[in-house]
Amino acid sequence: xxxxxxxxxxxxxxxxATEIVALNNTNLDLESGGFLxxxxxxxxxxxxxxNLIAGIDRPTSGEVIVDGKNISNMSESQLATWRNHTIGFVxxxxxxxxxxxxxxxxxxxxxxxxxxxxxxxxxxEIALSLVGLTxxxxxxxxxxxxxxxxxxxxxxxxxxxxxxxxxxxxxGDLDAxxxxxxxxxxxxxxxxxxxxxxxxxxxxxxxHHAKVTRHLDKGILLPEGVTA
Amino acid sequence: xxxxxxxxRSLVVRRVGTMMTIGGVGLTVGxxxxxxxxxxxLENTYVNSGEPLNLVLxxxxxxxxxxxxxxxxFKGIVETMNGVQAVSGEILVIINHPRLTGExxxxxxxxxxxxxxALRPKIKLVEGRMLKTGLREVMVSRSVSNRFKDxxxxxxxxxxxxxxxxxGIFDAARTPYDSExxxxxxxxxxxxxxxxxxxxxxxxxxxxxxxxxxxxIIDDRRLQMDAPRETEYFGSQVGTAAPMKVLGYVVxxxxxIGSCFAVMNTMYAATAYxxxxxxxxxxxGFRRRNILLSFLLESLLLALIGGALGCLFALPxxxxxxxxxxxxxxxxxxxQFRVTPRLMLIGLAFSAIxxxxxxxxxxxxxxxxxxxxxxxTEV
Amino acid sequence: xxxxxxxxxxxxxNRRRTILTVLSITMSLFLISTLKTLLDELENxxxxxxxxxxxxxxxxxxxxxxxxxxxxxxxxxxxxxxxxTTYQWFGGVYKDPAxxxxxxxxxxxxLFAIYPEYRIDDPSHIxxxxxxxxxxxxxxxxxxxxxxxxxxxxxxKGTFTRxxxxxxxxxxxxxxxxxxxxxxxxxxxxxxxxxxxxxxTLSIKAKSAEDIPAISDSIDSMFANSTAPTKTExxxxxxxxxxxxxxxxxxxxxxxxxxxxFTIILVAANTMAMSIRERTGEIAxxxxxxxxxxxxxxxxxxxxxxxxxxxGLLGSVGARYAYGSVDFNELSQGFLLxxxxxxxxxxxxxxxxxxxxFTSTLLPAWGASRLSIAEAIRRRGE
Numbered sequence: 008x009x010x011x012x013x014x015x016x017x018x019x020x021x022x023x024a025t026e027i028v029a030l031n032n033t034n035l036d037l038e039s040g041g042f043l044x045x046x047x048x049x050x051x052x053x054x055x056x057x058n059l060i061a062g063i064d065r066p067t068s069g070e071v072i073v074d075g076k077n078i079s080n081m082s083e084s085q086l087a088t089w090r091n092h093t094i095g096f097v098x099x100x101x102x103x104x105x106x107x108x109x110x111x112x113x114x115x116x117x118x119x120x121x122x123x124x125x126x127x128x129x130x131x132e133i134a135l136s137l138v139g140l141t142x143x144x145x146x147x148x149x150x151x152x153x154x155x156x157x158x159x160x161x162x163x164x165x166x167x168x169x170x171x172x173x174x175x176x177x178x179g180d181l182d183a184x185x186x187x188x189x190x191x192x193x194x195x196x197x198x199x200x201x202x203x204x205x206x207x208x209x210x211x212x213x214x215h216h217a218k219v220t221r222h223l224d225k226g227i228l229l230p231e232g233v234t235a
Numbered sequence: 236x237x238x239x240x241x242x243x244r245s246l247v248v249r250r251v252g253t254m255m256t257i258g259g260v261g262l263t264v265g266x267x268x269x270x271x272x273x274x275x276x277l278e279n280t281y282v283n284s285g286e287p288l289n290l291v292l293x294x295x296x297x298x299x300x301x302x303x304x305x306x307x308x309f310k311g312i313v314e315t316m317n318g319v320q321a322v323s324g325e326i327l328v329i330i331n332h333p334r335l336t337g338e339x340x341x342x343x344x345x346x347x348x349x350x351x352x353a354l355r356p357k358i359k360l361v362e363g364r365m366l367k368t369g370l371r372e373v374m375v376s377r378s379v380s381n382r383f384k385d386x387x388x389x390x391x392x393x394x395x396x397x398x399x400x401x402x403g404i405f406d407a408a409r410t411p412y413d414s415e416x417x418x419x420x421x422x423x424x425x426x427x428x429x430x431x432x433x434x435x436x437x438x439x440x441x442x443x444x445x446x447x448x449x450x451x452i453i454d455d456r457r458l459q460m461d462a463p464r465e466t467e468y469f470g471s472q473v474g475t476a477a478p479m480k481v482l483g484y485v486v487x488x489x490x491x492i493g494s495c496f497a498v499m500n501t502m503y504a505a506t507a508y509x510x511x512x513x514x515x516x517x518x519x520g521f522r523r524r525n526i527l528l529s530f531l532l533e534s535l536l537l538a539l540i541g542g543a544l545g546c547l548f549a550l551p552x553x554x555x556x557x558x559x560x561x562x563x564x565x566x567x568x569x570x571q572f573r574v575t576p577r578l579m580l581i582g583l584a585f586s587a588i589x590x591x592x593x594x595x596x597x598x599x600x601x602x603x604x605x606x607x608x609x610x611x612t613e614v
Numbered sequence: 615x616x617x618x619x620x621x622x623x624x625x626x627x628n629r630r631r632t633i634l635t636v637l638s639i640t641m642s643l644f645l646i647s648t649l650k651t652l653l654d655e656l657e658n659x660x661x662x663x664x665x666x667x668x669x670x671x672x673x674x675x676x677x678x679x680x681x682x683x684x685x686x687x688x689x690x691x692x693x694x695x696x697x698x699t700t701y702q703w704f705g706g707v708y709k710d711p712a713x714x715x716x717x718x719x720x721x722x723x724x725l726f727a728i729y730p731e732y733r734i735d736d737p738s739h740i741x742x743x744x745x746x747x748x749x750x751x752x753x754x755x756x757x758x759x760x761x762x763x764x765x766x767x768x769x770x771k772g773t774f775t776r777x778x779x780x781x782x783x784x785x786x787x788x789x790x791x792x793x794x795x796x797x798x799x800x801x802x803x804x805x806x807x808x809x810x811x812x813x814x815t816l817s818i819k820a821k822s823a824e825d826i827p828a829i830s831d832s833i834d835s836m837f838a839n840s841t842a843p844t845k846t847e848x849x850x851x852x853x854x855x856x857x858x859x860x861x862x863x864x865x866x867x868x869x870x871x872x873x874x875x876f877t878i879i880l881v882a883a884n885t886m887a888m889s890i891r892e893r894t895g896e897i898a899x900x901x902x903x904x905x906x907x908x909x910x911x912x913x914x915x916x917x918x919x920x921x922x923x924x925x926g927l928l929g930s931v932g933a934r935y936a937y938g939s940v941d942f943n944e945l946s947q948g949f950l951l952x953x954x955x956x957x958x959x960x961x962x963x964x965x966x967x968x969x970x971x972f973t974s975t976l977l978p979a980w981g982a983s984r985l986s987i988a989e990a991i992r993r994r995g996e
Contacts, residue, residue, distance in 0.1 A: 058607050061518065063517070063518055063606040063607055063610075064606070064607045083522070083523060084522045084523070084524070087517065087520050087521060087522040087523075088520060088522075089520075090518065090519070090520045091519065091520020091521075092520070096518045096519070098515070098610070102511060102512070102514075102515040102610075104241065104512055104515070104516075105248070105512075106240075106241060106244035106245050106247075106248055107240075107241060107244070111238070111240070115237075115516070115519055116519045116520055118236060118237070118238065119519075119520050119521065119525075163519070167520075251884075251887055252884050252887065252888060255880045255881070255883055255884035255887070256880075256884060258876075258877075258880045259877045259880045259881055259884075262873050262874075262876055262877045262880070263877060265873070266870055266873045266874075270870075294776070296707075296771060296772060296773055297773050297774055298711075298773060301678060302678075302705075302773055302774035303774075328675070328676075328678075328679070329675070329676040329677075329678045329679075330675050330676055331674075331675065331676045331845075336862070338855075338858040339855065339858070340858065340859055341676055341677075341859065394675075395675060396841075396843075427679075428841070478860075485645075485648070486645060486649075486870055489641050489642075489644060489645040489648075490641070490642070490645060490874065490877070492641045493637075493638045493639075493640075493641030493642050493645075493877070493881070494638070494877070496634045496635070496637045496638035496641070496881075497634075497635075497638045497877075497880075497881040497884065499634050500631055500634040500635060500638070500881075500884065500885060500888075501884065503630060503631065503634070504631070504888050557861060557862070558861050559859075559860055559861040560856075560859035560860050560861070562859075565676075565677065565678060567859070
């Protein structure tokens, strides 16, 4: 089954009087268990595509089907619940809540589920151990290094056991060593836990960890193997 | 639900702004509760005063003892009625006497009978001795003694044309009697050259005879009297607190509106600083409703802490004694600020309203933040 | 002055915050202006040349105790006294105890000479009032409230008297507080009281305001050793004694105002702290351009000044106009003659605004101006 299907998607931003076409007539199929890397220069539309798959933005036209569900016509609150169950999002700048500890940050998405306190604790501990941060669970984000922060963010993304992990420049703010650690974790999640991953990056070394790399240019998704 | 600790810690992080806002709400609630404590104390003086089996006999139409007067022979008529246990015939006059602070106020001088204390069992002599008939001696209430010149034992108070020696101090258990000076009936009537009664206090044997006596007095065409219960008589003067109440609500409402704006300011700043956090929460699957509630809760928390602080500000006011005019009897009424748990709850509710009104618009704004744009905001 | 544009831009930069701060300060200064005006109107009502010449005589013991009527003629012969009238309070009830208004029994032929500020609707009505024993003149606002017309018969039920008075309206009066007052004949009152020949209050007009202390001394010493000693004081002092009966109004008003002042400072300081914090980087850039810490501080204070003054003026001037359309005389049942926010109160509000601007800026600004340039630029990203 296809994890992500993009059908004739177009995304237009309106800025004052001018219209900017961020994505044009885009089609994409990603199999379950895939690891797709999206590359391209700034403004090529790669982040827009990722946001559409994450259900935090809506296409101007076309359909986005994730995990068999057409999310293009869901309501805002349906989308929110859907996001909670189906996807995990990893940001370039981590976006941990600064006033919550690592443990509490990871626990956040679970607060929307019906899990009991002890079940939540168990899930959080598993997620933190998968990223190798069990000892740091009571630390606040400012007490962690950038690499550790991003590992907490990954733990937060996987704690609800979503089918799909979306990562927007996950190594963009990290030094080379931390970046490698993060990519290794993502690769392991893809390989051992069969998570489908879509990652946006413009770091070619990061792209090597993915199974497939696709390039975008000026709102067009180029065929496999073609670079701009 | 977004956990409350998130809001609480966020308030702690922005501690300067949080503290200033809490301080503002706190002062607002503090002043509001303080004025209400004053109103409460004054109202309480009237509301819970008087013995249930006592009737106050007043001349028809006069609403107070100070306006009332009638022939002394009426006492005999009432005393012989069935169901009447005892009658105290008293005379009232208002004198103008200086407070310790200098300016003068009107005080009620009551010429009392040998039944006066018996019919008012809550009133106790706490210092000195009972006055003696014919010697121009007075007893003053503890409150008058503390607030007015010449109020100590051994001092002399000028009433009419002569000086009256203070021989005792009584405590009237925070009733309106706490604002009075008591002399002997015969002495006072003689001093004023008025051989009349201003008021008869009638003790009935029980509740059913009280109703009979009341009816008999009202029906007696010779007497031409009104006969409210002592409790009703004082209860009807509770309107004395009305101007203060108006002041309290005017001050409270105006300050509350001002505080709402201040809370709004703080909460708008909070949403601005945390735009990206809000977007992140949305990406994690929290709904707009969750965000709205969370920020509303934060505003509420902020205001409630302020409210609690305000109640603490007001607490030391409890028991402070002050006086105002009862414009029905035209005399000074002494009362104490009363900060009660009910008032503190009102103060907290008041701060909760400020928090909700002040937090609503910023919270709605936070809930409506578009995720994609917010994720890009630099903070 | 050349920095005005920069200051102004900073004020309007975060428009919502500026507006909310201004509004918050507005409410507070509206309240302070209200309280100040209340105090002014109670303690220091505007005096007219007429009122400055008047005195009141009452029994020394208290207002409730009566004096012999004969005092009226004795006082009339005191040097410096131009005229005198009885001014007997009658707390009667018109239909319902809730209908409360001031009623006085007076010498009908003297009233308008002693109170020239009372204007009658038609000069001939003064004669109508004087010549009929049960005639009355009613304040125009009372007449409007109860729908009274000329010739209406009004019964006032006595509260501290045994009798009721039955009067006929022969004219309407306006001005000087008379608009909410009801006047009838003292002679009629006395007759109903079985010619007891007693009076509670006498209103006296002096030939000149300077004579007032001498007149009051000679009246009070004249009766000092009688059975009914008197207390004579100027109209102003007489009314002030009513105010002091309310308790320490001044202290109450001052305490509330002080607390309100603190809340304004907190609100303004919070705004200035937010605004300076946001601009830490910019301030550093200004300093790199060569602005001195003093200039930076000055501009910040100026910004706060604009906000505080806007709030202060809006609050106090707003109060002046808001209260202009409210009839406080009627609202307070004649207790307050009127309620006008004076220009000196507005000046006071401006003073408070300036104080608030300085205190609310100094702390956060002091911190900002001391910040080293590198530190400030570094903080910009936070």
